[in-house]
Amino acid sequence: MRHVIIGAGPAGVIAAENLKKLDPSGSVVLLGAEDKPPYSRMAIPYFLVGDIEEEGTYLRKSADYYASKGIEVRQTRVSSVDTASKRLTLADDSTLDYDKLLISTGATPVKPPIGGIDLPGVHNCWTLADAHKIVERATPGSSVVLMGAGFIGCIILEALAARNVELTVVEMENRMVSRMTNEVMGTMIKDWCVAKGINVLTSTKVGEIQESSSGKPLKVMLDNGNTIDADLVISATGVRSNTAFLGDSGIEVRDGIVVDDHMQTSVADVYAAGDVAQGRDYSTGEYYVQAIQPTAVEHGRLAAQSMVNGHKTAHRGTVNMNILDTVGLISTSFGMWMGVPGGTESESVDKEKFKYLNLQFKDDVLVGASSLGMTQHVGAMRGLIQTAKPLGEWKERLMSDPTRLMDAYLASAQQQSADLSA
Amino acid sequence: MQKSLHIDPGKCTGCLQCESACSLENEGLFNPAKSRIKVFTFHEEGRFVPYTCTQCDEAWCMQACPVDAITLNPENGSKDVNADVCVGCKVCTIACPFGTINYNASTGKVVKCDLCGGDPQCAESCPTGAITYIDSDATGLDKMRAWASKTDNAGA
Ligand SMILES: Cc1cc2nc3c(=O)[nH]c(=O)nc-3n(C[C@H](O)[C@H](O)[C@H](O)COP(=O)(O)OP(=O)(O)OC[C@H]3O[C@@H](n4cnc5c(N)ncnc54)[C@H](O)[C@@H]3O)c2cc1C
Numbered sequence: 111m112r113h114v115i116i117g118a119g120p121a122g123v124i125a126a127e128n129l130k131k132l133d134p135s136g137s138v139v140l141l142g143a144e145d146k147p148p149y150s151r152m153a154i155p156y157f158l159v160g161d162i163e164e165e166g167t168y169l170r171k172s173a174d175y176y177a178s179k180g181i182e183v184r185q186t187r188v189s190s191v192d193t194a195s196k197r198l199t200l201a202d203d204s205t206l207d208y209d210k211l212l213i214s215t216g217a218t219p220v221k222p223p224i225g226g227i228d229l230p231g232v233h234n235c236w237t238l239a240d241a242h243k244i245v246e247r248a249t250p251g252s253s254v255v256l257m258g259a260g261f262i263g264c265i266i267l268e269a270l271a272a273r274n275v276e277l278t279v280v281e282m283e284n285r286m287v288s289r290m291t292n293e294v295m296g297t298m299i300k301d302w303c304v305a306k307g308i309n310v311l312t313s314t315k316v317g318e319i320q321e322s323s324s325g326k327p328l329k330v331m332l333d334n335g336n337t338i339d340a341d342l343v344i345s346a347t348g349v350r351s352n353t354a355f356l357g358d359s360g361i362e363v364r365d366g367i368v369v370d371d372h373m374q375t376s377v378a379d380v381y382a383a384g385d386v387a388q389g390r391d392y393s394t395g396e397y398y399v400q401a402i403q404p405t406a407v408e409h410g411r412l413a414a415q416s417m418v419n420g421h422k423t424a425h426r427g428t429v430n431m432n433i434l435d436t437v438g439l440i441s442t443s444f445g446m447w448m449g450v451p452g453g454t455e456s457e458s459v460d461k462e463k464f465k466y467l468n469l470q471f472k473d474d475v476l477v478g479a480s481s482l483g484m485t486q487h488v489g490a491m492r493g494l495i496q497t498a499k500p501l502g503e504w505k506e507r508l509m510s511d512p513t514r515l516m517d518a519y520l521a522s523a524q525q526q527s528a529d530l531s532a
Numbered sequence: 533m534q535k536s537l538h539i540d541p542g543k544c545t546g547c548l549q550c551e552s553a554c555s556l557e558n559e560g561l562f563n564p565a566k567s568r569i570k571v572f573t574f575h576e577e578g579r580f581v582p583y584t585c586t587q588c589d590e591a592w593c594m595q596a597c598p599v600d601a602i603t604l605n606p607e608n609g610s611k612d613v614n615a616d617v618c619v620g621c622k623v624c625t626i627a628c629p630f631g632t633i634n635y636n637a638s639t640g641k642v643v644k645c646d647l648c649g650g651d652p653q654c655a656e657s658c659p660t661g662a663i664t665y666i667d668s669d670a671t672g673l674d675k676m677r678a679w680a681s682k683t684d685n686a687g688a
């Protein structure tokens with residue numbers, strides 16, 4: 111049995127390891143399109159800060175790790191997939207046959223339709239190659255404009271701030287990280303960043319980027335009429351799943367590759383995982399590209415199980431969850447943090463101390479949560495959401511004091527273990 | 533035979549010896565705020581519940597880590613954070629459905645129980661036998677794990 115994995119990010123690597131574990135005699139080939147050992151994009155910010163060397167971003171540390179596990183890693187781009195003959199064509203026109211295929215090619219940043227987006231000094235922050243270019247220009251005191259204060263933008267923001275650059279963030283939405291915060295929390299994050307000396311412009315768009323011959327190499331024109339002189343512009347305005355190479359393979363693509371509850375695509379023996387996959391969301395039951403590390407890992411593991419053991423247990427979807435550190439202020443969001451129709455909400459706000467907790471319920475079950483300034487036991491929010499444990503009398507207690515979340519968790523977890531032993 | 537921590541909240545009097553011992557062993561100072569085991573107080577019922585990592589088999593924290601900073605200790609089955617490798621991204625803290633791996637802002641790394649390398653000081657210091665370190669089979673941990681494994685989509 112030959113398992114071929116296209117894409118050597120976290121989804122691909124976790125899948126490769128699980129495939130080898132479940133099918134030791136099968137062969138596993140892991141293909142990546144970048145000339146680096148398999149690495150983790152989400153470690154890039156720590157490389158930018160200078161906390162780690164490039165090697166610190168590698169998913170597995172020892173040079174012979176993959177070989178020792180019997181996983182063959184090849185650095186080559188796949189240019190097309192023929193699902194009828196189960197054959198891949200690689201960048202050098204050679205071919206590779208598979209019995210089972212996993213597509214975990216991740217995503218690529220989208221290019222906003224702005225004049226000057228291809229100028230030198232305008233970069234994405236997505237690959238290690240991007241990171242090296244950013245490090246060159248983002249020197250202390252340099253002027254950096256970050257386009258986009260979404261999840262990825264805000265993560266990079268933290269790293270750039272640590273490089274002591276003059277940072278301006280331009281976001282077209284009315285708040286930061288609008289896809290993981292409500293207005294109260296998003297505004298608190300902005301206030302915090304501004305207090306830390308970052309120039310945050312919300313409800314603002316970049317109109318055009320121009321080359322400049324005087325002073326700084328770039329001029330960033332905003333739609334409010336202002337211009338900013340910059341050494342570096344970083345574009346973090348969203349990503350799109352890497353599916354172009356699938357062409358007429360017959361594999362169904364909507365926002366990403368649509369997978370069923372066994373991670374199989376619309377074509378038999380072809381699976382997809384991670385940022386490229388549009389898999390079931392636990393909370394809504396809909397199919398959605400979550401594009402987060404925990405989901406990539408879970409998808410990779412589930413896909414490997416289906417590829418080896420067949421389609422045994424339908425999976426109920428991954429919980430969308432994020433944790434973000436904006437210059438020292440930590441925020442989280444889980445599941446239906448924005449609430450559900452007919453649901454109830456409990457909120458605790460302390461703007462001065464930058465503390466916030468919001469719980470969303472459907473009847474007496476926690477379905478979503480978001481927090482600011484909390485670092486202890488945050489995972490329990492995932493636990494409560496995904497086990498869908500009825501909270502009973504604790505629901506009312508949480509309605510009057512959401513910060514007793516951990517007490518509610520323990521009370522219901524223990525109740526549950528009593529139920530199980532009964 | 534692998535051993536695990538067995539916690540019997542019924543015996544806990546809330547003396548917090550475990551938190552002190554844990555912080556002394558792992559942080560070098562008596563500071564319950566830095567303890568990896570935490571005693572929760574239920575005032576209404578006058579009940580105390582010591583709580584820490586169960587070293588679960590699924591090890592969501594370990595799987596989610598983007599840089600392989602959490603590894604399985606083959607000797608005692610604990611999942612240990614290698615602070616030199618951890619970048620402090622905190623993804624493990626949201627992935628763990630128990631909430632037992634936590635970020636420490638002063639070091640920029642995460643901390644979790646590592647069973648003190650096989651000689652857990654919380655159990656050692658507990659005067660009432662509420663925390664004991666015994667053969668895994670006898671701990672009832674399986675039930676807690678069964679509950680948590682509802683979080684596992686694959687359903688095993
Ligand atoms: C700066 C940054 C910070 C982030 N921070 C966080 C965070 O804090 N929390 C979080 O949850 N997520 C974060 N993310 C997102 C997270 O990194 C992704 O969700 C995760 O990397 C997805 O893993 P993946 O394996 O699906 O895809 P990727 O990691 O994108 O890997 C895709 C792989 O496919 C390869 N590939 C692509 N096309 C081809 C082809 N045609 N042929 C062969 N190989 C191909 C690529 O080279 C790569 O190896 C961050 C991302 C970035 C960029």
Ligand code: SF4
Pocket residue numbers: 593596597598599600601602613617618619620621622623624625641642
């Ligand atoms: S915080 Fe450290 S241990 Fe946790 S996932 Fe990130 S790098 Fe790994």
